[in-house]
Amino acid sequence: MPTPVQEFTDAFRTEHRGVRDLLLDLVEAFRARDTGRVRELVAAVDAATGPHFRYEEESMYPRLVDIFGDEYVDKLLTDHDGAIRNVRSLYSLAEHDRLTPRQAEDGIELTRRILPHVSDCDGLSIMVETLPEDTVNAILATRRDARAAGLDLLTWAETARERDV
Template sequence: MEINNFIEEFRNDHVFMRNLLLQMTEACLKKDKKKATASLNQLNAFAGPHYRFEEEVLFKELLPVLGSEYIHKLFTDHDFVIARIHRLIEIFTSDYLAEPDFEEGIVLLQSLQLQLIECESICPKMKSFGMKKSLRLLEVMNEIRMKSKDLTSWAESERNREKLKI
């Protein structure tokens, strides 16, 4: 039961973020800066604890299953996610947005959606964790959520990785 609860919670995070990305894409297509910015702020706030959990806890647990090369790739994928979020913030906080800005936003959002799809592929590997570990991971995930630091703030203040710029 706990295994399924943990995986379900983890997947629900992905669904929530995917829905925000789709809302932002729709807002970009409609040139609705206000809605795109609101969804981006919500995504940044929500993604912080999720990505922190993955990097500080989950990736260590998956290392024996996935290997160091794939775990390194997951960290690198996160580097690009954070860079894309930073770029989206730059775009949507500018005073004036032209057609190319919205088009760039859509491309960035599509890349973020692809990363979520790929991250979802690790879920079957988590079924091997067992009930005790899954329950502990669910508790830790919820503890990290309570810290509520957004993705970009966490990346700048606590994450010990070089910042990419795109």
């Protein structure tokens, strides 16, 4: 039976790998100017990041303030703001029946802007390891609730997120 920290680390890393792979596939879909694939992948990124961002913001980030301070946690939230704006823009590009080379480049750039947060955020798991077990359990409970609610990123940002973008 895994410890709460092991459960968290495994889930967190798996989620980041999944989003990473979706984003890398999205770059390739834009390169190929495959609008059908772009639409599919933007929706998948939206679906995958909604619950993930939600439990990070509602449970994990507040518990990391004592470790990192307000400034770094605010940077993490600002990264989320940017990802939300980028996903909105990616949906706008995905509406086109055909992408121009410029639109495809814009899509690649928007997607690439999200990638650094994915890799940087994955490292937070080593800090969560330092938290008390009951705190990690609380983060896992919030994760379960966020996943059960199943709100995609843009729906969550527009209806349940406490921070405006």
